[in-house]
Each structure stands twice: as structure tokens, then as C-alpha cells.
Amino acid sequence: MNKDELGSFLRSRRERVRPEEAGMAAGGRRQTPGLRREEVALLAGISVDYYIRLEQGRGPQPSAQVLAALSRTLRLSGDEHDYLLRMGGQAPVRTCSAPEIPDNALRLLDRLEEFPAVIVNVCWDLLAWNRMLVALIGDPAARPPRERNTLRWLFGGAPALLSDHAGQARQAVADLRASGRYPDDPDVRQLVDELTATSPLFAELWAAQDIEVQRTVTKRAMHPVMGVMELDCDVLPLPGGDHRIVLYTAAPGTPSHRALQRLRALSDSRSASA
Structure with a gap:
């Protein structure tokens, strides 16, 4: 699991989702573009504190179910979903040395x-x-x-x-x-x-x-x-x-x-x- 990269990736994708795309009211004053942390936590079915810690690189390793919920909430593409799983420690990390060309x-x-x-x-x-x-x-x-x-x-x-x-x-x-x-x-x-x-x-x-x-x-x-x-x-x-x-x-x-x-x-x- 790479906590810093996971947190940075979650934050960047949260900021790209418009509230209306996620079924949230777009009104009110927003300090940052995209969804608020509280809205992501609500839509993903996790606690606000837990999500904040994930974004800050302080949270424990999330389960595959939590990552799947976050992927749906943040409207990730297939490639982005796979990347989220790897950064969250739910996919095997491949070795650095590349095999010879067959x-x-x-x-x-x-x-x-x-x-x-x-x-x-x-x-x-x-x-x-x-x-x-x-x-x-x-x-x-x-x-x-x-x-x-x-x-x-x-x-x-x-x-x-x-x-x-x-x-x-x-x-x-x-x-x-x-x-x-x-x-x-x-x-x-x-x-x-x-x-x-x-x-x-x-x-x-x-x-x-x-x-x-x-x-x-x-x-x-x-x-x-x-x-x-x-x-x-x-x-x-x-x-x-x-x-x-x-x-x-x-x-x-x-x-x-x-x-x-x-x-x-x-x-x-x-x-x-x-």
C-alpha cells in the first residue's frame, strides 16, 4: 500500500467530480472544486474521519469493498479503478526486474x-x-x-x-x-x-x-x-x-x-x- 500516493489520487479525483454528477446539490459556497470530503464519505458509506485520514495518508489499509465504493463515488474509469486498487494494496505489486522478451x-x-x-x-x-x-x-x-x-x-x-x-x-x-x-x-x-x-x-x-x-x-x-x-x-x-x-x-x-x-x-x- 502506498498511503501518500493513494491520498493524493483520492484528493485529485474528488476535486474533479461535479456535485450534480454525484446527485448532490451544487449550491452553497465551496472552498474547492468538486465534492467535499463529507460528501464522498456519505456516498461511499464510510465515516468522514476515516476518509479524511485516507486522503491525508494516515489511514489503515482500506478493504477491497471500501475501494470499490470510492471508485463508484469518484466515477473512476477502468484504468483508474485498477490504479486505485494497486495504491490501496489490494492488487499484487509486480517485481521491478522485467523478464526477457520471449x-x-x-x-x-x-x-x-x-x-x-x-x-x-x-x-x-x-x-x-x-x-x-x-x-x-x-x-x-x-x-x-x-x-x-x-x-x-x-x-x-x-x-x-x-x-x-x-x-x-x-x-x-x-x-x-x-x-x-x-x-x-x-x-x-x-x-x-x-x-x-x-x-x-x-x-x-x-x-x-x-x-x-x-x-x-x-x-x-x-x-x-x-x-x-x-x-x-x-x-x-x-x-x-x-x-x-x-x-x-x-x-x-x-x-x-x-x-x-x-x-x-x-x-x-x-x-x-x-
Whole structure:
């Protein structure tokens, strides 16, 4: 259980719920936006003192039933609900050391010849990639291992490929927070501390405590040769660990799909001449 993070998360979500959304009267003078602590306690069926202690990081470990009631009261999303359970000590804390990438995942990566694909961990480190990803963003192997990280790219000078910097930044930070690894995972904690100290934008987004697992998003990319491409980015979990495979595709027949086909042809010709 992480008492401080639980308290901070409860407070941030309480302030986001409008009284009328929870069936409470919106009238009267309110010192803070959202619900009052007394209202949250009433709606969740717990004592006001107990809820205050939870927000202040002084309460005992809440039961799964209490966390479920708070989740309903605060109108949490599925990802936020899972995060609340982890912070409340009602979900197992995963180990810090990531397992090796399974051989079958690497074979899958090799078979994805038509579209760019990369395997990442919860920190968004690029661990393995195919030839099409190299054609799309350049070869990650040309960078030191520490710099093969999407978050460091976003908050330390994003590659020109990314045109929607603000959107990509928010989604990446919300996904990192949703992993539930902070602050118990030293690698995640080190990354958060580093970016908080060096990037005001990251510090702002991290403090917002948005929770959202990245699954499918559309990215507008500017390739130096192929021009503008709108790509569907699917983030698919790999079984047996926290690794995910990120696949960039485009609908058949679209200009972006034709650009990917030309990109593959260019990659094939360069590989053949190498």
C-alpha cells in the first residue's frame, strides 16, 4: 500500500467530480472544486474521519469493498479503478526486474514485415524493433541504450516525426502512471524524478495524475521522405509480462497506407544494396 500516493489520487479525483454528477446539490459556497470530503464519505458509506485520514495518508489499509465504493463515488474509469486498487494494496505489486522478451514475441516481430513494430516495456524503453520501424523513425540502435526511450524523446526534444507533441506527451505520461509501478519500481521512480527535474511539461502532466492505459491512438506523423502519414498505433500486451508490442498501421487504400508501402519498398531496396 502506498498511503501518500493513494491520498493524493483520492484528493485529485474528488476535486474533479461535479456535485450534480454525484446527485448532490451544487449550491452553497465551496472552498474547492468538486465534492467535499463529507460528501464522498456519505456516498461511499464510510465515516468522514476515516476518509479524511485516507486522503491525508494516515489511514489503515482500506478493504477491497471500501475501494470499490470510492471508485463508484469518484466515477473512476477502468484504468483508474485498477490504479486505485494497486495504491490501496489490494492488487499484487509486480517485481521491478522485467523478464526477457520471449522468443515467440521476437519471432512475431520479425514476421511483421509490412508495418513498423517495436517492443517496449512500462517505461517506454525500445527493446526490439523490426526493419520497418527503422525506416519510419531511424535506427534506435544508433542511440545509446539510455536514450532509446519514448518519454525522454518527448520531454527532451521530440523527434520531428511526432507532430502532435502535446497529445503524445499527455498519453504517454498517463500510461506510465497507469502502470502502477511508481514509486515502488526504482527504474520508473528514477525516470519520473529525472523528467520532473528537467521538464516543466512532464512535471505538470505527472502532477495532474491522469490515468489511461494506451491501447489504440491515431498519430499524425511527418516523414522526411514520405511526407504526412496518419497512422493507427495499436499497443498490444504480450502474455507473461509487462512488455507490449506497438504496431503502426494504416487503412488499406488510404494515402498513408500507400506511403507505408513505398516506405517498405525503399527499405527493401536499401537492404538489398547493403
